Amino acid sequence: EDQVTQSPEALRLQEGESSSLNCSYTVSGLRGLFWYRQDPGKGPEFLFTLYSAGEEKEKERLKATLTKKESFLHITAPKPEDSATYLCAVQAGSNYQLIWGAGTKLIIKP
């Protein structure tokens, strides 16, 4: 069964303390992996799409990488405004429906 698992569930960091969030997946025929950021009470905001193993994308303090089994979202020198829930989703095979992870709640303390 296709599955997406995110870890950790929650992560507390001090401002400036770099870390990584993990998204592991078991699907047949990966077509794309998506990262979103969601603030409380708002819709998810698109961050990155990764299509194949080895691909990397960056945006400000965020860098997403992809292997054949997992993706990492690296956060470098985070600021309090980076606090949010980060969601990972996968599109695979002939199904256009996204398979979602449960998210990682990131809290950055000043």
Next chain:
Amino acid sequence: KAGVTQTPRYLIKTRGQQVTLSCSPISGHRSVSWYQQTPGQGLQFLFEYFSETQRNKGNFPGRFSGRQFSNSRSEMNVSTLELGDSALYLCASSADRGSTDTQYFGPGTRLTVL
């Protein structure tokens, strides 16, 4: 380019009532997906419409229904509301199902059932 818009933003209903939520996709987008989000269950897929046809459906009871109009705008309806239907309902649009598609989300409709 305007983003995905959803109306209303907030709704309060009582058990047994019905509700209709509206979603206007990004201009040119033909696919609209609906999700239910609750603290305990995360993002749960409801259904997806493409060119006025339902292409995918999640595991929700028949009380949840939707439709899409020729201008790609979509509505979802929930009949006979239950307390457990209280949630954030999100709509997302994407351009074309012919390739890997990025979904762009609206701000959501917060539904509270009393």
